[in-house]
Amino acid sequence: MPVFLCLNELSCASNSDERKIDEAMGAFVDLLRQCRRWRQDVSLISASPLTTLDLAAGYSISQWMGNPRNRDRWQFLRLMQNKAPFSSVHSGIEGEVEYRFAESRTDGIGTAHLIDGLAVSLPLEERWNREWITPKRSALEESDDGVLHLHEEEVEVRHASALEHLTVHEEWAKATGLADVRTGQALWDSRADFFPHLRFLHRVEEDLRTLHHYWLAPVKDLLLGLDASLNAWNTQKSPEPAWHTKVTPESETRRRLCGFTDLDGITRVFDLHARMTPNVGRLHFRLCRENGTAVIAYIGRKIQS
Structure with a gap:
């Protein structure tokens, strides 16, 4: 089984300026490269095609791609992009389970939990500076008498936005699928x-x-x-x-x-x-x-x- 890195789309919703975004994307690509050194079957999945992604409010990935120094980084991101779009992974449970973090819906972190993947974030806000993240999961469950009810709980999800976060996940990543x-x-x-x-x-x-x-x-x-x-x-x-x-x-x-x-x-x-x-x-x-x-x-x- 391959290792899936699930892009946390909430980390692409900051009001950071272009300089900070360029620095964050450099660090993000370095993070993915390190994961790729662990395993050759690591892939990146995102809520929408990378070419349509906004990296922050008012700054698209197309603008970032326009800088010649980002050309190699962009090629690497395309290499990491999974063939199947993120939405197809999440759509099978649409309406049955939802994940929210700080009151915002998060498909990226949620999918990382569902498929035992690693949520990855752009390091643009302090709240993403952590090795684990705890969204609230809401899911429909059937009771013994056949009645559906909504069950809510906090769950732990593997997460990284910096190279130092990867240390605690290295053994897991290398062993994923080996069993x-x-x-x-x-x-x-x-x-x-x-x-x-x-x-x-x-x-x-x-x-x-x-x-x-x-x-x-x-x-x-x-x-x-x-x-x-x-x-x-x-x-x-x-x-x-x-x-x-x-x-x-x-x-x-x-x-x-x-x-x-x-x-x-x-x-x-x-x-x-x-x-x-x-x-x-x-x-x-x-x-x-x-x-x-x-x-x-x-x-x-x-x-x-």
Whole structure:
């Protein structure tokens, strides 16, 4: 399942001037870029097509697009825009549920709650400077005697308008949909979406296809942990990441067992490994400090001589 970023349309209703809007849009695009680094299947959905959006009172996105320095940002926004318009997501429950924040109806925040997405806002007002947002949800519910009544409650919705807000949502975003991956082949097929900082030798497809069923969950956890470690790795300050799981090199006597043909056709030693249980399982990889990634070479039982 992809990660949906739901634009909070209320954050586009301020009276900010053009300079502040340009700064806010720069920060907003940076926010989306960071989410895209987490997952390749992240997409942005909005209440109306982006080309018709007003960014603030009296300032349209068309005016913002007219500035040449915003051209690349605009192209990125179009890339992030989901194929289906936001209204089609919300229309299925029109009249049955409504979300309001500070007495204003909010389809963006509401949809984020309905589809377990992340509400995102332009950072133009202090009220959007938060990691969670609590709209009031009103919904029709049927009682035991078949009578419909209106039920109101406050709900919590994931939210971000600044890069620092994303920290608490990173683990959720990376794991969203991974629970639905139930075979090694499916894990291989979705590797680029869930593990953007990992690359895999072609031979690993067979390792995953024949993976013991009791290793599927541990392998998913290991790969998520490795990817998270690499995402936080400052290659200029440290020779390797701060690992989220135990990682050790092979002994000198066993390094000769860890040679694999790399993606460029050169044989290299992949002696760094993490462990899977039950039984003696290993995940072998090597670090690529030049781009902050790792290459996975082997997943399976401990390599024997």
